[in-house]
Amino acid sequence: MNRSEIRNVSSFVGRYLWPMMKDQGYARRGLTFDKISAKSDHALVVIRSRRMDPGVVTFVVEAALAPKPFIAWLDRDQKVGTESLSEAHGLWRERLENWLPPAQIALGYGTEFWQFALASARSPDVPTESECSHAVRAELAKVLARLDSLLDRDVLVEQVLSGALTPLSISGEDLAAAVILADEPDRHAQLEQLLERASQSFDPPLELIAWIRGRASEA
Missing domain, CATH: 1.10.8 (Helicase, Ruva Protein; domain 3)
Incomplete structure (x- = not known):
């Protein structure tokens, strides 16, 4: 992954996604966003750049809920600081799904990829930056609300036992x-x-x- 691709994603995130997460109490570490409950459970949003087509910015958005005792179980043989937490520490995690134009679906792109065309490479088959921002913000708002509810351990346990949340x-x-x-x-x-x-x-x-x-x- 070259620096310009990461820079394009980071710039997009800074303009459109970081403000809404900051308003909801998330801290930022690069492209990882972390909200910590009073019981030290972590709600995580991790954004990763992907290389697909020249002139097209592509990324995925992962959401995860990492309860403190689950983190301790995963890292029982080594002490891992909160700065090293990622979606891999999630008891529950989900990748935000995206709509895609039919032409991209025909090319085999999955719905986990978010994309927009750079101004220098506009294409009718690829969303603009503005179109992508509206779509991803709408889906991110839903997952932030889900994460916020799961930071309540009573809700989390009920969701797990009822089968509404599938643990990993x-x-x-x-x-x-x-x-x-x-x-x-x-x-x-x-x-x-x-x-x-x-x-x-x-x-x-x-x-x-x-x-x-x-x-x-x-x-």
């Missing part, structure tokens, strides 16, 4: 909810019920279950 990296709603509840001393009875159910599953992840119980004992 951990198999099963019970264990995913248990990881979150490991830091909630007032809900340890519920935590034990979840761990008991998980322990009776086929090939239970004993290391994770033991880690959750150990962390809960220190909460």
Whole structure:
């Protein structure tokens, strides 16, 4: 990825996306945006430049919710500072989907790519910067609202257990909810019920279950 491509994306983000995230309490690290709850859970938006066509600026937008205990589980063998957090630390994550003109879909471009043509390379098949900004801001507003609700751990646990939110990296709603509840001393009875159910599953992840119980004992 050359510097001009990253610079074009960064300039676009600074004009159109950063102001709305800043207004909602996000901090910026390059093209990573992070909002931290009172319980040190992280809502993350990560924007990555992609090289596709000359004269066309292309990027993807990833959103992730990374609860503090889930970060601790992923990084249990090493201490990782918040400056190193990315969408890979998300218990839940989602890539913002985009509309694309039919000509681009025919070329095999997926709906995860956001694109606009540089002023020097206008094309009827590629959105303008203004068109792209309106579309991505509309989708980003939706995901920011979702992330804000998930920073409430009660809402997050309910969403996981109900199946409304599909956790990544951990198999099963019970264990995913248990990881979150490991830091909630007032809900340890519920935590034990979840761990008991998980322990009776086929090939239970004993290391994770033991880690959750150990962390809960220190909460």
